[in-house]
Amino acid sequence: MVTAPPARGPAPGDIVPGDAVPADTVPADTVPADAVPADTAAYGIAGSTPDPELPMLTVADLGILRDVAVTCDEVVVTITPTYSGCPAMREISADVSRRLARAGFGRVTVRTQLAPAWTSDWITADGRRKLAAAGIAPPSAARPRGGPVPLTLGLGPAVSPACPRCGSALTQRTAQFGATACKSLYRCDACGEPFEAVKPL
Amino acid sequence: MMTEPDNPYDLLGDDHDDGHRWAFGTGFTDPLAGVDTTVPAGLDAAALARYCLALGDDALIYSHRLQQWVTRLPELEEETALANIALDLLGQARMLLARAGGILGRTEDELAFFRPEAEFRNVRLAEHEDRDFAELAGRLLVFSAWRLARFEVLAGAADPVLAAIAAKGVNELAYHRDYAAQWVVRLGDGTALSHARMERGLAAIWPLTSELFRPDPDAAALGPGLGPDFAAVEPGVFDGVIATVLAAAGLDRPPAAPLALVGGRAGRDGVHTEAMGYILAELQSVARAYPDATW
Numbered sequence: 001m002v003t004a005p006p007a008r009g010p011a012p013g014d015i016v017p018g019d020a021v022p023a024d025t026v027p028a029d030t031v032p033a034d035a036v037p038a039d040t041a042a043y044g045i046a047g048s049t050p051d052p053e054l055p056m057l058t059v060a061d062l063g064i065l066r067d068v069a070v071t072c073d074e075v076v077v078t079i080t081p082t083y084s085g086c087p088a089m090r091e092i093s094a095d096v097s098r099r100l101a102r103a104g105f106g107r108v109t110v111r112t113q114l115a116p117a118w119t120s121d122w123i124t125a126d127g128r129r130k131l132a133a134a135g136i137a138p139p140s141a142a143r144p145r146g147g148p149v150p151l152t153l154g155l156g157p158a159v160s161p162a163c164p165r166c167g168s169a170l171t172q173r174t175a176q177f178g179a180t181a182c183k184s185l186y187r188c189d190a191c192g193e194p195f196e197a198v199k200p201l
Numbered sequence: 202m203m204t205e206p207d208n209p210y211d212l213l214g215d216d217h218d219d220g221h222r223w224a225f226g227t228g229f230t231d232p233l234a235g236v237d238t239t240v241p242a243g244l245d246a247a248a249l250a251r252y253c254l255a256l257g258d259d260a261l262i263y264s265h266r267l268q269q270w271v272t273r274l275p276e277l278e279e280e281t282a283l284a285n286i287a288l289d290l291l292g293q294a295r296m297l298l299a300r301a302g303g304i305l306g307r308t309e310d311e312l313a314f315f316r317p318e319a320e321f322r323n324v325r326l327a328e329h330e331d332r333d334f335a336e337l338a339g340r341l342l343v344f345s346a347w348r349l350a351r352f353e354v355l356a357g358a359a360d361p362v363l364a365a366i367a368a369k370g371v372n373e374l375a376y377h378r379d380y381a382a383q384w385v386v387r388l389g390d391g392t393a394l395s396h397a398r399m400e401r402g403l404a405a406i407w408p409l410t411s412e413l414f415r416p417d418p419d420a421a422a423l424g425p426g427l428g429p430d431f432a433a434v435e436p437g438v439f440d441g442v443i444a445t446v447l448a449a450a451g452l453d454r455p456p457a458a459p460l461a462l463v464g465g466r467a468g469r470d471g472v473h474t475e476a477m478g479y480i481l482a483e484l485q486s487v488a489r490a491y492p493d494a495t496w
């Protein structure tokens with residue numbers, strides 16, 4: 001289930017999806033055409049920035065783009081970090097600024113918003129499909145917020161993700177932490193292949 | 202060489218106009234950029250800064266200790282796990298040092314790299330050097346169970362920045378605590394040898410646990426600003442988690458006496474064990490030798 005992020009900007013259902021306004025079709029050094037409102041155009045350009053560690057996902061797919069506000073001389077983009085120490089955040093911020101600048105937006109400021117904390121539930125349905133297509137199992141539902149966090153002593157989650165290659169539900173976790181902060185490692189008992197899964201957070 | 206404008210790997214080599222570099226000292230963007238860092242009226246700003254510094258130092262020093270284990274762990278899976286845990290803690294440290302530094306008028310780098318040992322406020326548990334993997338697992342269980350219990354309460358703090366850092370940290374610390382708890386159970390409930398080594402590991406770190414619950418003058422000054430029932434909730438939650446894990450592991454809570462204070466002072470007062478000097482020598486050496494270096 002995908003929970004819509006409480007964004008102040010356009011809701012996920014409203015946004016120009018993926019590359020509806022590809023940055024490459026917007027000539028450099030020009031203000032976007034009047035036919036597309038500047039807010040929508042800027043949201044589309046910022047939102048279609050790829051994540052450096054999960055390049056099949058855009059920041060909009062990932063659910064970290066909180067807001068894009070356009071004034072007469074500035075674009076203010078608000079993003080939420082995924083993990084506290086995620087080194088991709090700085091790259092994302094630089095990439096978003098560069099893409100908007102190339103599309104003709106003069107001054108770009110990228111701001112951090114800490115609360116509410118990002119959850120993997122904000123990864124969009126589109127993002128989940130792209131993850132699975134790339135061989136990475138999308139996250140299961142995150143623990144509901146608030147209240148004491150229950151201790152887990154079992155060696156794997158109650159429900160393992162289905163294998164993104166063969167679809168089998170017979171999978172087991174081989175490592176709780178993976179090559180990036182956001183992933184765990186699994187193995188499929190049916191096809192024998194190892195795969196990564198985005199951790200529920 | 203051909204580079205693609207949207208390939209993030211190609212962009213890593215760009216010399217950005219904003220001065221970003223992959224190095225300490227310069228180019229790291231403020232982790233609180235754009236966050237409203239006004240201290241709410243009625244909160245003691247100096248006490249809040251000291252409190253955030255203490256929590257930040259715990260994470261910074263513990264993270265460094267974990268980083269020292271990387272390339273020395275028994276299995277590749279543990280390498281990635283502990284590197285990830287160290288990274289989460291480093292992220293928490295950066296935000297907390299930035300929060301403290303914003304009030305104190307100092308940058309996170311000045312606080313991390315140019316403070317003398319006596320100004321570091323981490324508990325002595327954070328600087329302890331683990332002799333083996335069992336000790337590492339036991340210490341991580343104690344540290345993450347304590348920090349998680351504390352962050353759960355701090356998520357309701359009156360300072361919205363501290364509350365947000367804590368709320369985010371809770372989700373990360375839950376993974377750290379589960380990881381450590383599962384290893385303590387596996388080793389405690391494993392072979393006679395693994396049980397004995399887990400027992401020895403817990404006995405080694407247990408004298409450092411009572412310091413975690415010493416009365417904190419800054420917490421007292423902030424009072425209900427740190428969240429409702431701050432003092433009451435945390436030791437009970439911690440004790441409950443430890444009891445559950447030790448019962449599953451077939452281990453007893455060690456009867457160890459607390460590590461003595463020095464003139465009534467401990468880590469929070471800047472009084473550390475011998476281990477701390479070696480950590481800072483390593484952590485700060487490059488920044489002190491080449492201040493403001495970029496590459």
